[in-house]
Amino acid sequence: MWITVPFILLFILYALLLFFYRKSWQQMPEVEVEERYSPQTSISVIIAARNEEKNIANCLFSVLEQHFDPQLFEVIVVDDHSEDHTAEIVNRLCTIYSNLSCINLKAQENIIAYKKKAITTGINKAKGKLIVTTDADCIVPENWLKNIAAFYENKKLVFIAAPVVIAPGKGLVKLFQSLDFLSLQGITGASVFAQFHTMCNGANLAYEKKVFEEVNGFDGVDTIASGDDMLLMHKVFLKYPDKVQYLKSKAAIVQTAPANNWAEFFNQRIRWASKAGKYDDKRIFWVLLLVYLFNLSFLIIFITAFFVGEFWMYLISLLLLKTLYELFFMIPVAKFFNKETQLWWFPLMQPLHILYTITAGLLGSITTYTWKGRKVK
Structure with missing residues (x-):
């Protein structure tokens, strides 16, 4: 018919x-870094956090206990007006780790993109050459920064998208998320490798601080609540199309917490879908x-x-x-x-x-x- x-x-x-x-995806080579490789790039890890008292400590322990020279990296947590004990937990850890600091986001009117503001605030204070972002509900592997830095140094890149996976959990909603997320990551890696379109996840990103400043950060997309990852990526891609790549490395996979129920899951996906018409x-x-x-x-x-x-x-x-x-x-x-x-x-x-x-x-x-x-x- x-x-x-x-x-x-x-x-x-x-x-x-x-x-x-x-x-x-299959043409993209898997990256492995030799154990004796010693990166020289200074890194600032930026974590925007809001009401993450249940997750922030485990996240920070995984980041701060990296197999990476502590003199070469700092961790900056930007507390986005948390209404729980997030800032208190971070400040206590600051007394233990000298390369950890906490910034309280100042109250301002007419802000829509709070996370973009938090990340920008952290970057303004950052001392590292390379900015690496993750989320406060994530757990990173022990050689995470080593693999990112090695890929950055060897490929001479300015923007790196890296793999993210849903953390293990029980129940239908978590299984569904895991499968859905797998497909998104496969598309992300394949599309970035082939330069077919830009795609990434803010739970595992790296980019040069000077390039963030060159493209004027989030200017022009700061009226959109979400999109601190993909909207920035496209701005960088327009300027450096051959220096944006996906790090296909098992040693760099970041685990992110799943939504606990269907309501949370749909709310998250609606948030992601809301920026579809905003992509340049x-x-x-x-x-x-x-x-x-x-x-x-x-x-x-x-x-x-x-x-x-x-x-x-x-x-x-x-x-x-x-x-x-x-x-x-x-x-x-x-x-x-x-x-x-x-x-x-x-x-x-x-x-x-x-x-x-x-x-x-x-x-x-x-x-x-x-x-x-x-x-x-």
């Missing part, structure tokens, strides 16, 4: 996109539009099937093909992150993933969300 032609075309484009991502890198906009329309087609076919019975066959066939092609892409990514066993659950997550993609994409463009106790439009 002619009415199925748009759905078939969407599937073909989607399948080609997945093939491209898989090929790029329109290449990723068209990719997101393709993915959204392809998932939306399943809902359209599902509704149509109640009136045209043969559409049930189209629905089942398309769902099966979608699952197979996505698994084809996901298998090498899951292997890198040591998450292969989770792929057994992947087919069962398909209906939920389709609904989540449609819902989060729609709500991200029309509704508000709550972030760290603040309501954002």
